[in-house]
Amino acid sequence: MTLLRHKPAETLFVVDAMTGETKGTAMKFASKTVCLLFSCVLSAFTLPALAIEVAGYRFPIEDPYDATVLGTPKELSANAPEHIPSKVYTIKSIDPLPDLFWYEDGLKFSAALQDHPAPLVFNIAGTGAAYNASKIITMQRELYHAGFHVINISSPTALNFLLTGSTGHMPGYAPDDAQDLYRAMQQAYGMVKKDIQVTAFHVAGYSLGALHAAFVADIDQREKKFNLQKVFMINPPVSLYNSAIILDKLVNDNIPKVNGIPVAGRLLDEVIDALAQAYEPDQGMEFDNDFIYTAYGKKVADGTLNGKRTSAALIGLSFRLTSGAMVFASDVMNKTGYFIPKDKVFAPNDSLIPYIRPSTLITFQEYIDKMLMPRLQQKYPDKNRESILQDASLHAIEGFLKSNPNIRVVVNRDEIILAPGELGYLEGIMGNRITVYPLGGHLGNISHMTNVANMVSFLSGVDAP
Amino acid sequence: MIAVRKNKYMLRFASLLLAVLIGGCAATPPQQTSLPERQFPELENAPPDPHSIIAIDDPFEKFNRTMYNFNARFDRYVFLPVVSGYETVMPNFAQQGVTNFFNNLREVKYFINNLAQAKLTNTGVTLGRFVINSTIGIAGLWDPATHMGLYVRREDFGQTLGYWGVGSGPYLVLPIFGPSSVRDAGGLAFDFAVDNEIDLLNVNDDANKDGIRIALTTLKAIDTRKNTKFRYYETGSPFEYTLVRFAYLRMREVQVDK
Numbered sequence: 001m002t003l004l005r006h007k008p009a010e011t012l013f014v015v016d017a018m019t020g021e022t023k024g025t026a027m028k029f030a031s032k033t034v035c036l037l038f039s040c041v042l043s044a045f046t047l048p049a050l051a052i053e054v055a056g057y058r059f060p061i062e063d064p065y066d067a068t069v070l071g072t073p074k075e076l077s078a079n080a081p082e083h084i085p086s087k088v089y090t091i092k093s094i095d096p097l098p099d100l101f102w103y104e105d106g107l108k109f110s111a112a113l114q115d116h117p118a119p120l121v122f123n124i125a126g127t128g129a130a131y132n133a134s135k136i137i138t139m140q141r142e143l144y145h146a147g148f149h150v151i152n153i154s155s156p157t158a159l160n161f162l163l164t165g166s167t168g169h170m171p172g173y174a175p176d177d178a179q180d181l182y183r184a185m186q187q188a189y190g191m192v193k194k195d196i197q198v199t200a201f202h203v204a205g206y207s208l209g210a211l212h213a214a215f216v217a218d219i220d221q222r223e224k225k226f227n228l229q230k231v232f233m234i235n236p237p238v239s240l241y242n243s244a245i246i247l248d249k250l251v252n253d254n255i256p257k258v259n260g261i262p263v264a265g266r267l268l269d270e271v272i273d274a275l276a277q278a279y280e281p282d283q284g285m286e287f288d289n290d291f292i293y294t295a296y297g298k299k300v301a302d303g304t305l306n307g308k309r310t311s312a313a314l315i316g317l318s319f320r321l322t323s324g325a326m327v328f329a330s331d332v333m334n335k336t337g338y339f340i341p342k343d344k345v346f347a348p349n350d351s352l353i354p355y356i357r358p359s360t361l362i363t364f365q366e367y368i369d370k371m372l373m374p375r376l377q378q379k380y381p382d383k384n385r386e387s388i389l390q391d392a393s394l395h396a397i398e399g400f401l402k403s404n405p406n407i408r409v410v411v412n413r414d415e416i417i418l419a420p421g422e423l424g425y426l427e428g429i430m431g432n433r434i435t436v437y438p439l440g441g442h443l444g445n446i447s448h449m450t451n452v453a454n455m456v457s458f459l460s461g462v463d464a465p
Numbered sequence: 466m467i468a469v470r471k472n473k474y475m476l477r478f479a480s481l482l483l484a485v486l487i488g489g490c491a492a493t494p495p496q497q498t499s500l501p502e503r504q505f506p507e508l509e510n511a512p513p514d515p516h517s518i519i520a521i522d523d524p525f526e527k528f529n530r531t532m533y534n535f536n537a538r539f540d541r542y543v544f545l546p547v548v549s550g551y552e553t554v555m556p557n558f559a560q561q562g563v564t565n566f567f568n569n570l571r572e573v574k575y576f577i578n579n580l581a582q583a584k585l586t587n588t589g590v591t592l593g594r595f596v597i598n599s600t601i602g603i604a605g606l607w608d609p610a611t612h613m614g615l616y617v618r619r620e621d622f623g624q625t626l627g628y629w630g631v632g633s634g635p636y637l638v639l640p641i642f643g644p645s646s647v648r649d650a651g652g653l654a655f656d657f658a659v660d661n662e663i664d665l666l667n668v669n670d671d672a673n674k675d676g677i678r679i680a681l682t683t684l685k686a687i688d689t690r691k692n693t694k695f696r697y698y699e700t701g702s703p704f705e706y707t708l709v710r711f712a713y714l715r716m717r718e719v720q721v722d723k
Binding site for chain 1 (some may be wrong): 499500501502503505507508511513514515516517518519520526527530531534537587611614616617618619697698699701702703704706707711715716719720722723
């Protein structure tokens with residue numbers, strides 16, 4: 001548990017903001033109780049005979065919440081050289097933006113391109129994460145060194161994408177978000193194609209990005225703009241709605257409340273104090289990401305931090321800050337009048353402080369129910385709430401997932417964003433095309449050398465069925 | 466003494482500047498007519514918890530936000546393009562040499578501030594680092610001291626003030642330098658004045674002293690920016706200003722305590 005060096009989940013992002021690693025995004029999970037309940041539910045499942053269990057898999061963190069926050073220790077991580085010739089490009093914003101968002105000038109993506117003919121992989125980031133989040137950077141680096149052209153696309157739920165690359169500026173409905181992604185992928189490829197020769201196109205994604213990858217591939221089957229060959233899905237949700245409920249609950253269950261209102265500052269103070277205890281600048285330590293994750297691991301191991309509760313709280317907080325950003329930006333862009341007055345016009349230097357607490361009290365579930373759902377019911381009058389939620393889940397493309405030999409899903413036995421029954425559902429529809437690792441929580445093992453080797457060999461066609 | 470007086474003038478000038486800018490920026494907010502659908506009655510009688518990330522003394526918020534956005538623009542259109550050009554033109558080993566060279570000059574500041582906090586071991590280590598790196602390290606272009614286990618003991622005058630019980634004061638975003646506080650801005654000015662006064666490189670006696678000073682300051686700024694990973698508006702949050710503010714002040718608290 002000690003020398004944990006790898007940058008894990010895009011959690012702890014406030015601290016990140018200071019060290020310059022800026023990902024303020026996040027993922028998933030549940031309280032101690034829910035977790036306990038959960039592992040009971042999970043162990044009650046008998047495994048379909050065909051799913052691939054990974055024998056001899058080494059991962060040192062047994063608690064799925066700690067695993068999610070801490071990630072894979074350096075000695076078990078894939079370790080392609082840090083440097084790749086990755087460049088950032090900007091696609092013109094679909095709509096003009098209000099002055100408040102003066103700093104966004106278009107949809108950003110990054111591309112790392114080979115100087116010889118090669119297959120191209122589109123990577124799609126998870127909830128709230130951009131093209132330069134640490135996990136998608138790892139994917140890009142490893143795939144580039146394995147010989148692929150790699151284009152990293154932000155999640156439609158990331159602020160930059162919501163503002164500049166989204167037609168409705170209200171993400172959360174996978175079929176529509178996949179259309180936005182598909183357009184962005186074509187535009188991105190259009191900007192780099194004169195420089196490269198592509199032998200085949202693939203798509204990969206993690207978390208919500210994995211669900212999006214499947215929806216994008218489904219669209220491409222009909223539209224054939226890329227003729228996507230392979231789809232690699234890392235720790236997908238089955239339904240964003242179900243996973244959001246689980247993540248929303250983490251805040252409620254684990255973040256200390258004052259007058260009934262969760263106060264993240266106390267939690268952060270607790271974590272920062274624990275980290276500060278471990279900080280010894282005289283020993284040559286820098287207060288950087290590597291230090292933070294090493295120290296966090298130590299403080300969980302020695303009991304200063306209650307690992308399960310603190311990790312769950314940080315995951316919940318990180319997710320809530322992501323959804324708060326989305327809720328705020330959607331309300332401003334659409335003038336919904338949901339919690340910001342309809343006629344409010346922000347100047348670039350206006351204080352946004354009055355909106356911070358409200359935006360973080362609105363759960364993701366509330367966002368979907370109260371902001372997104374009315375919009376969707378207006379747009380698709382023949383659909384009801386249930387059919388909309390169904391259409392936004394993997395159930396909607398079950399036929400495509402079942403029949404296609406070129407789709408691969410990887411997931412962890414101790415995944416924390418799946419509702420009861422959903423892991424079993426994935427195993428059922430994917431058969432021998434799903435790999436289940438015993439540990440890792442949500443994405444804690446995404447940079448594990450075994451996981452990366454699995455991704456590379458699948459996309460390279462070495463183990464294609 | 467001269468340095469202290471200079472510092473006082475700078476502070477007075479800074480507060481004057483602040484007053485003018487804040488006064489100039491104040492504008493009446495437009496009246497809102499429609500009430501949003503979602504109300505938060507639970508927040509009405511609940512002042513922010515003192516631990517909350519929004520409960521921070523920031524009377525200059527309007528000025529700070531203006532400056533934050535100015536810095537973000539300066540970064541995008543001037544600073545980062547220049548840094549990028551520098552990285553293209555300069556070989557890596559030369560860039561590292563420049564970084565080491567300026568770090569070595571900073572040892573003077575670390576020495577003074579360790580001494581001012583009565584951290585005698587650290588003062589000795591800092592002196593040792595300076596001597597080793599200036600000689601074996603050839604005028605500070607290399608950093609053999611770190612390889613000998615003599616790690617840098619960074620202290621600045623803001624930390625010294627904090628060490629002796631001076632609170633950070635209100636948050637303050639400085640042009641180019643970025644996040645700071647009233648205390649730390651004063652500290653920065655003091656350290657700068659001392660550096661100027663000591664004049665380690667003997668610039669003051671040179672006929673072209675202004676030209677040399679501008680060149681050195683520019684190179685130092687480029688080098689510092691190159692080594693600072695922070696990028697404006699990359700947190701993915703519309704509330705970045707508030708998050709950075711919290712992170713900066715909390716970070717400084719940790720540094721003062723250590």
